[in-house]
Amino acid sequence: MPATLTATHPVSGLPATENVSLTDLSDLSNGERAVALYASDLPDGYRYKRGDEVHLVAWIIQGVNRVGLDRLRRIAALEAGFRRFRARNRATAEQERAHAERFPDPERDQRAGELASLVTLSVSMSDEARERGLRFLLDGPCPECGDTRQVWACWAVDVDADWYEEGYGPCSLCGGAE
Numbered sequence: 001m002p003a004t005l006t007a008t009h010p011v012s013g014l015p016a017t018e019n020v021s022l023t024d025l026s027d028l029s030n031g032e033r034a035v036a037l038y039a040s041d042l043p044d045g046y047r048y049k050r051g052d053e054v055h056l057v058a059w060i061i062q063g064v065n066r067v068g069l070d071r072l073r074r075i076a077a078l079e080a081g082f083r084r085f086r087a088r089n090r091a092t093a094e095q096e097r098a099h100a101e102r103f104p105d106p107e108r109d110q111r112a113g114e115l116a117s118l119v120t121l122s123v124s125m126s127d128e129a130r131e132r133g134l135r136f137l138l139d140g141p142c143p144e145c146g147d148t149r150q151v152w153a154c155w156a157v158d159v160d161a162d163w164y165e166e167g168y169g170p171c172s173l174c175g176g177a178e
Ligand SMILES: [Zn+2]
Pocket: 142, 143, 144, 145, 146, 147, 148, 149, 150, 171, 172, 173, 174, 175
């Protein structure tokens, strides 16, 4: 029998779920869900059990209410920018500092991310939320282009013909930042 997400069995330490609907989450990106989980009462030693999605959703909603939707979205976007730079080994000192201020507990940060992804497996998101999850913001200027979003470089016009031209092109480090 498939696990149902609506049956709830109150267990101490778990959030109240009577008024929780899984669809409440559809307008939150994965990153936003992670930020909300971090800000919630999710216990540090929490261990996921099959069918716990409804509790995780309740914690996410609690986190959203605690942080506020606008702030939550901004934090998630800044985190996405930080992760993008870190993945390229280009995270700036300002990003590292801001990230540590936002998430002083690295272990909880990682756990919240893992649990958010787990929730996202069973609770889908709207196209808008998905698209927002691909956008990012930066703490401070881009070290590559100084926020002009363009860099002067030699670009391949046709690699086979060995044809290159010099000129401005989009900065590959921050390319999509607003
Ligand atoms: Zn840049």
